[in-house]
Amino acid sequence: xxxxxxxxxxxxxxxxxxxxxxxxxxxxxxxxxxxxxxxxxxxxxxxxxxxxxxxxxxxxxxxxxxxxxxxxxxxxxxxxxxxxxxxxxxxxxxxxxxxxxxxxxxxxxxxxxxxxxxxxxxxxxxxxxxxxxxxxxxxxxxxxxxxxxxxxxxxxxxxxxxxxxxxxxxxxxxxxxxxxxxxxxxxxxxxxxxxxxxxxxxxxxxxxxxxxxxxxxxxxxxxxxxxxxxxxxxxxxxxxxxxxxxxxxxxxxxxxxxxxxx
Amino acid sequence: xxxxxxxxxxxxxxxxxxxxxxxxxxxxxxxxxxxxxxxxxxxxxxxxxxxxxxxxxxxxxxxxxxxxxxxxxxxxxxxxxxxxxxxxxxxxxxxxxxxxxxxxxxxxxxxxxxxxxxxxxxxxxxxxxxxxxxxxxxxxxxxxxxxxxxxxxxxxxxxxxxxxxxxxxxxxxxxxxxxxxxxxxxxxxxxxxxxxxxxxxxxxxxxxxxxxxxxxxxxxxxxxxxxxxxxxxxxxxxxxxxxxxxxxxxxxxxxxxxxxxx
Numbered sequence: 001x002x003x004x005x006x007x008x009x010x011x012x013x014x015x016x017x018x019x020x021x022x023x024x025x026x027x028x029x030x031x032x033x034x035x036x037x038x039x040x041x042x043x044x045x046x047x048x049x050x051x052x053x054x055x056x057x058x059x060x061x062x063x064x065x066x067x068x069x070x071x072x073x074x075x076x077x078x079x080x081x082x083x084x085x086x087x088x089x090x091x092x093x094x095x096x097x098x099x100x101x102x103x104x105x106x107x108x109x110x111x112x113x114x115x116x117x118x119x120x121x122x123x124x125x126x127x128x129x130x131x132x133x134x135x136x137x138x139x140x141x142x143x144x145x146x147x148x149x150x151x152x153x154x155x156x157x158x159x160x161x162x163x164x165x166x167x168x169x170x171x172x173x174x175x176x177x178x179x180x181x182x183x184x185x186x187x188x189x190x191x192x193x194x195x196x197x198x199x200x201x202x203x204x205x206x207x208x209x210x211x212x213x214x215x216x217x218x219x220x221x222x223x224x225x226x227x228x229x230x231x232x233x234x235x236x237x238x239x240x241x242x243x244x245x246x247x248x249x250x251x252x253x254x255x256x257x258x259x260x261x262x
Numbered sequence: 263x264x265x266x267x268x269x270x271x272x273x274x275x276x277x278x279x280x281x282x283x284x285x286x287x288x289x290x291x292x293x294x295x296x297x298x299x300x301x302x303x304x305x306x307x308x309x310x311x312x313x314x315x316x317x318x319x320x321x322x323x324x325x326x327x328x329x330x331x332x333x334x335x336x337x338x339x340x341x342x343x344x345x346x347x348x349x350x351x352x353x354x355x356x357x358x359x360x361x362x363x364x365x366x367x368x369x370x371x372x373x374x375x376x377x378x379x380x381x382x383x384x385x386x387x388x389x390x391x392x393x394x395x396x397x398x399x400x401x402x403x404x405x406x407x408x409x410x411x412x413x414x415x416x417x418x419x420x421x422x423x424x425x426x427x428x429x430x431x432x433x434x435x436x437x438x439x440x441x442x443x444x445x446x447x448x449x450x451x452x453x454x455x456x457x458x459x460x461x462x463x464x465x466x467x468x469x470x471x472x473x474x475x476x477x478x479x480x481x482x483x484x485x486x487x488x489x490x491x492x493x494x495x496x497x498x499x500x501x502x503x504x505x506x507x508x509x510x511x512x513x514x515x516x517x518x519x520x521x522x523x524x
Contacts, residue, residue: 010272015316021340054277058342067340069371075337076394078283078329080320090383097359109331121352132338 013039013047018056018067023130027064081107081116084216087245088207091238092119095220099231102127102221105207106142108150109134111158113143113217125200127221138163138177139170141190141202142217148184149206149214155181169194189232190217194224201228205235208243218242275301275309280318280329285392289326343369343378346478349507350469353500354381357482361493364389364483367469368404370412371396373420375405375479387462389483400425400439401432403452403464404479410446411468411476417443431456451494452479456486463490467497470505480504 020028020036028036034044048065051057055070076082088105096103096119103120104127106113112134120127129135137143137158147155163172169192171177184190192202204219218239222228282290282298290298296306310327313319317332338344350367358365358381365382366389368375374396382389391397399405399420409420425434431454433439446452454464466481480501484490 009312011276011312011316011318014273014276015318015336018336021336023339023344026340026342026344050271050273054273056273056277066342067337069342069369069376072337072341072343073371073376073394074277074280074283075329075334077285077392078288079334079394080288080328080331081334082285082288082393089381093355093358093381093383096355107331109335114331114335119351119355121355130339131344132335132341 010047013037013043014051014056017044017047017051018071021067023133027060027066029064033065084207084242084246085117088117088216088218088242091241091245092117092218095218095231095234095238096121098234099220099222101125101223102129104129104142104219104221106140106146106204106217106219107215108137108146111137111154111161113137113140113146115142116216125221125223126197127200128196129221135196136164138172139166139195140219141192141195141204142219144180144184144190144192145204145206145217145219146214148181148190166196167194167198169198171195188236191228191232193226193228199224201225203228203231203235205232205239207239210243210247215246216242272309275299275305276313276318279306279309279313280333283329285395289322289328291326295327346469346504346508347379350379350478350480350504353503353507354379354480357480357496357500358383360496361482361484363387363485364391366391366404366481366483368397368402368408368466368479368481369477370399370408373399373416373423375399375402375408377404378478387483387485388459389462390458391483397458398426400434401428401457402481403454403457403466404481406442406446406452406454407466407468407479407481408476410443410452428458429456429460431460433457450498453490453494455488455490461486463487465490465493465497467494467501469501472505472509477508478504 016037017033020033030045030048034041048057052059055068057065058068059065092103100121101124104115104118106115115129115131115133118129118131135143137147147158159174159177165172171180189205200221201224202219202221204217206214207216207218209215218235220231278299279295282295292307292310296303310319314321317330319327320330321327354365362383363386366377366380368377377391377393377395380393397405399409409417421436421439427434433442451467462483463486464481464483466479468476469478469480471477480497482493
C-alpha cells in the first residue's frame with residue numbers, strides 16, 4: 001500500500017479524517033480537520049479534496065466540510081446492522097407507542113454498547129444515547145445485558161479496567177459489577193436506576209439470534225420513579241418478536257439485509 | 263496521491279470496493295469483490311485486508327466480507343442527513359401510526375431521489391424504496407416534488423434524458439413530465455397512481471427549510487384504490503411540523519445533528 005514519509009497509509013489518514021467528525025461537530029474547516037486528524041495542513045487539504053471528489057466528504061458554500069451523502073449511502077445500504085434494525089423497528093415502534101419514552105437497540109462493539117437504532121418522542125425523559133452513539137458496557141442497562149452474555153474473556157477485561165462513574169449510582173466496584181452480571185443473567189433483564197443520569201432509569205433485555213446467542217440489547221430509558229420494572233414484560237415480548245422476525249426467511253442469515261419484497 | 267500503475271488512486275479503488283456492496287448483496291467473497299470492483303484479485307485482496315484492519319470492512323468466519331460496523335458508525339454519527347431525519351422522525355411516526363402504510367423521506371441527489379428515512383409496517387402495500395435506496399426523479403412522487411422545485415437546469419437535464427418506464431403509468435413523455443411538474447408546483451403535492459408498481463400509489467409533499475427552499479419530500483406509499491388524496495392534508499401538516507422542528511434552536515443550521523440534551 002502507498003505510504004507517506006511517516007509510513008502511514010493513505011487509507012489510515014482518510015479514516016483519521018472521517019474520525020474527526022461526530023454528532024457534535026458534523027461540520028469542520030480544513031484547518032480543524034488537520035488539527036483533529038493530526039495531519040499537516042497541506043496533507044489534510046489534499047486528502048479532503050480527493051475525498052470530496054469521491055463524495056466521501058462534501059464542501060459547503062462557506063468552504064466548510066461535512067460527511068458526504070455518498071459515504072452515508074454506501075455505509076447505510078449494506079449496513080452490517082440493517083437486517084437487525086429492519087427486523088426490530090416495528091417492535092420498537094410498538095414499545096415506543098405504548099411507553100412513550102426512548103426505545104433503543106444496542107450491539108456489542110469492543111468494550112462499548114453501540115446504539116444502532118433509537119426512537120424517541122417530545123417530552124421523553126433525558127437520554128444520552130444517540131443512533132451510532134456509544135456508552136461503556138458497565139454503565140448502561142443495555143451494556144450490562146450484552147456484557148453479561150459476552151465471552152468470559154471480555155467480561156474479565158472490562159471488570160479489570162477502571163470503571164468510570166457517570167453518576168453516584170454507576171457501578172464502579174469490580175465485585176459489584178460481577179454480582180450485577182450474575183443477576184442480569186439470572187433475571188433476564190438489567191435495570192439501572194440513575195446509573196447514567198439521576199433522572200433516568202435504563203432497563204434492557206437480551207435479543208437472541210437463531211442459535212440462542214445474545215446479539216443485541218433492547219432497552220428503554222424511563223423516568224427514575226421506581227416504575228421501570230413494569231415495562232419488562234413488554235420489552236421481553238418485543239425482544240422475542242425481533243428474534244422471530246430475524247429468523248424468518250425474509251431476513252434469514254442477514255443475507256437480505258433489507259427485505260426485497262415489500 | 264499515491265497511484266497504481268493504472269493511474270488510479272488508492273482511494274478510488276477503496277470506494278469501488280465499497281460500491282460493490284448493496285442491500286441485495288451485503289456479503290461478498292474477495293473474488294466477487296474483485297469482479298464487481300473491476301480490480302485484479304491480488305489488488306482486491308490486499309486492499310480488503312487493509313480495509314478490514316481499519317474496520318471499514320469486516321471478515322466473517324466463512325471468510326466472506328461485509329461493510330464494517332466502524333464505517334457505518336463513522337458515516338452515521340456525522341451523517342449529513344441526521345438533523346433532517348431526527349427532526350422528521352416523530353412526525354413520520356405519527357403519519358405512520360395513522361395511515362399504517364410506508365412513510366418515507368427523500369432528498370435530491372444527482373438525478374435520483376435518495377430515501378434517507380422510511381417507516382413501514384407488516385401488511386403495508388408493496389413499496390420498492392429502502393433507506394439509502396434510490397429511484398429516478400421522474401418515476402416517484404417524492405422525486406417529482408423535488409424535481410418540481412429544483413434548479414431549472416437540473417429539470418431540463420432530467421427532461422432531456424431517456425425517461426425509463428417502471429410501469430405503463432410512469433411518465434416517460436418529456437411534455438407530460440413538464441406539465442406534471444407545473445401541476446406539482448401549483449397543487450403543492452405529487453400524486454402518482456401506479457407509476458412504480460400497479461398496486462401502489464405514491465403521494466408526496468415538499469418539506470421546506472428556513473428560507474422556504476424545498477429540502478426534502480415527505481411521502482406515503484398507499485394502495486392504488488383512488489383514496490390517496492385523503493392523506494394529503496395529513497402529509498402537509500407533518501411537513502410543516504418537520505420544517506418547524508428544523509428551525510428550532512435545538513437543531514438550528516444542522517450544526518447539532520443530534521440534539522445533545524434528550
